[in-house]
Amino acid sequence: MSMSEFRSDTSMITLTTDFGTTDWFVAVMKGVITAFNPKAHFTDISHHISPGNIREAAFVLKQALPWFPEKTIHLAVVDPGVGTSRRSLIIETDSQYLVGPDNGIFSWALLDMEIVRIIRLDATRFSSPVSSTFHGRDLFAPAAARLSSGENPLNLGEQTHSMIQIDWPQHEVTKDGFLGQVLHKDRFGNLITNLPSTCISTDDMRKLFEVRSHGKVLPIKIHSTYHLASSNNPALISASTGFLEFAIKDGSAAHQMGWEAGQSFELIR
Amino acid sequence: MSMSEFRSDTSMITLTTDFGTTDWFVAVMKGVITAFNPKAHFTDISHHISPGNIREAAFVLKQALPWFPEKTIHLAVVDPGVGTSRRSLIIETDSQYLVGPDNGIFSWALLDMEIVRIIRLDATRFSSPVSSTFHGRDLFAPAAARLSSGENPLNLGEQTHSMIQIDWPQHEVTKDGFLGQVLHKDRFGNLITNLPSTCISTDDMRKLFEVRSHGKVLPIKIHSTYHLASSNNPALISASTGFLEFAIKDGSAAHQMGWEAGQSFELIR
Amino acid sequence: MSMSEFRSDTSMITLTTDFGTTDWFVAVMKGVITAFNPKAHFTDISHHISPGNIREAAFVLKQALPWFPEKTIHLAVVDPGVGTSRRSLIIETDSQYLVGPDNGIFSWALLDMEIVRIIRLDATRFSSPVSSTFHGRDLFAPAAARLSSGENPLNLGEQTHSMIQIDWPQHEVTKDGFLGQVLHKDRFGNLITNLPSTCISTDDMRKLFEVRSHGKVLPIKIHSTYHLASSNNPALISASTGFLEFAIKDGSAAHQMGWEAGQSFELIR
Known part of the structure; x- marks a missing residue:
């Protein structure tokens, strides 16, 4: 060259x-x-x-x-x-x-x-x-x-040969599902988590899951596209980032859930 | 080429x-x-x-x-x-x-x-x-x-050979003037309407018009430049967009009028 | 060429x-x-x-x-x-x-x-x-x-051969220090003043100064870097702009002081 x-x-x-x-x-x-x-x-x-x-x-x-x-x-x-x-x-x-x-x-x-x-x-x-x-x-x-x-x-x-590293906030696999956290709130109010989309199988797309965080329980569906989410209840979307993200249709999941980056939760099958 | x-x-x-x-x-x-x-x-x-x-x-x-x-x-x-x-x-x-x-x-x-x-x-x-x-x-x-x-x-x-089209929100010519709507609020709070500047003749620049919207009536002048507008009362400006826009001098017409995109009004000669 | x-x-x-x-x-x-x-x-x-x-x-x-x-x-x-x-x-x-x-x-x-x-x-x-x-x-x-x-x-x-000029807001040297004003609030809430960093000698970096504005008095230290400032009390930083700026560590001096561009003050040795 x-x-x-x-x-x-x-x-x-x-x-x-x-x-x-x-x-x-x-x-x-x-x-x-x-x-x-x-x-x-x-x-x-x-x-x-x-x-x-x-x-x-x-x-x-x-x-x-x-x-x-x-x-x-x-x-x-x-x-x-x-x-x-x-x-x-x-x-x-x-x-x-x-x-x-x-x-x-x-x-x-x-x-x-x-x-x-x-x-x-x-x-x-x-x-x-x-x-x-x-x-x-x-x-x-x-x-x-x-x-x-x-x-x-x-x-x-x-x-x-050394430099400062920040550990990746690894999700955990639990008896009933996954422990995760919100890594990023985007412009649309979608809440991008550290749960890889690969946690979820194609079959899971049809089932109802549960999200628990700080004593609250939320029923949740998993979808492949924002349009399928409800405009009232947050869904988890298998998104372009490679991670699951909380979203609602035509609105801000962050606003509706009152969550920010850092929020930890359990996703239960 | x-x-x-x-x-x-x-x-x-x-x-x-x-x-x-x-x-x-x-x-x-x-x-x-x-x-x-x-x-x-x-x-x-x-x-x-x-x-x-x-x-x-x-x-x-x-x-x-x-x-x-x-x-x-x-x-x-x-x-x-x-x-x-x-x-x-x-x-x-x-x-x-x-x-x-x-x-x-x-x-x-x-x-x-x-x-x-x-x-x-x-x-x-x-x-x-x-x-x-x-x-x-x-x-x-x-x-x-x-x-x-x-x-x-x-x-x-x-x-x-087909695609989805959104109709242009056409203004209407009425007995006394024009029916229009606000299409866009810009960074300055100017409210750009769907009334083409060509609705207005050079003579109109000196006359007092009236704007009616949702039961309220507002006297309004038409100017060719923001600087001629008052800082208290909105004026209609024949602007660079090719459309008339509501503006006040050194301030936000949107804020003062409480209007947003979508507001409909009648402009009366 | x-x-x-x-x-x-x-x-x-x-x-x-x-x-x-x-x-x-x-x-x-x-x-x-x-x-x-x-x-x-x-x-x-x-x-x-x-x-x-x-x-x-x-x-x-x-x-x-x-x-x-x-x-x-x-x-x-x-x-x-x-x-x-x-x-x-x-x-x-x-x-x-x-x-x-x-x-x-x-x-x-x-x-x-x-x-x-x-x-x-x-x-x-x-x-x-x-x-x-x-x-x-x-x-x-x-x-x-x-x-x-x-x-x-x-x-x-x-x-x-003529054009409109805006006078530079020159600081003043007083008996006890300097009269200055805030010229700019930046994204971090740092308040950049019109006092050139050259007002301050290397020796001054270790001393306690006083800032007076509108009847209030504030003790203030002068530092060469944001990290040395306290996160509670504003400091004056000898910054990259060539001017002294008010800053606090990990926060907004503008918010904490309630100051904006235009605020005048006296810096007293």
């Missing part, structure tokens, strides 16, 4: 932050990258992660990353520890580059990838001074820009 | 959804398209359509589409019927490609275009399995990607 | 508006530009400026613009005076092009640039009719498109 082809391959950069889109933070990162590599182009994954919520970002990244082409550079900055001793990383996988703070933000996306090597970014290898409050601008964006220009990641820091 | 020119012509893809921008849904569609056609580039029209509100999307598309260059591919996914028997379409017009569910979402944009042919997408012609909950990712994005690479739409499905 | 290089240099266009992202306004501007110059590409700075708030836009632009490459075209449309006699400008600086209404929106960004010349846009030099309510679409976007295609700014209007 020629250098010019390599550059073109790595020119797609995604961004995932808790910066919002009202202030200049995201634009500044794009400006920094474009000034270094005018051929870079961007896809915003989300800038509306709840402030400092690393687990929320980890789930969004897990859902988004498998759909991007090889050699995409994924920049993720949800970084409550900026300016402390927390390290800054490039994680090179079998298919993609991940750039962000060493706080576990990529843990759940990495469950679907092979790690090739981990590089700890060395601030002294970047020409501009690095502020203590905005590493997105001063360290991660320049690192992504240099990667996207075809630079060797080893130019940007030293290889390391 | 050479193939490479054709490809370049069709590489602009717009996206209109009710997915919001907090979750990964939009990014995943862009990832899928980029993986297939790295030269595709995107313009987001809106991802904040109210959940499932096809009419709102139809009006946004009607306003946006005329301003895009020829051969732009417009992907629109407001899709409460996903996973049911509702069909999936490519609509080829004299100037653009429209890709989305067969639920009328493009009806009002099509009032300004000539339809060349309608293709019903055939899921079996797409290599990946198609989920029953996210056709944006599994069917519409791949279809847009293949169109943007210069593929013949007839490769993606069979031609059809 | 060859023409083709020049074109490539000026193909990056940023957009800053109060249009929101729910309606079609931003997309229409991008469509207009793309129809004229298919090679243009866009970076959104912010579309969530409070409606009509020129000072808020001026601060966002001041923060964002220094990070973009030379010859970037910055389009800014917060334009409560659209359709009045307010003029429309291209401001050519030593490094960038600024396009927008003559209402002071670029005043604070220009504090860091040298003005080369100011061109007053002449609507008669644009082929399409210009509406009286959406100059973003009808005048500023076409002007940016033509600049991005390498056209001479003097083709688009006549040179002028």
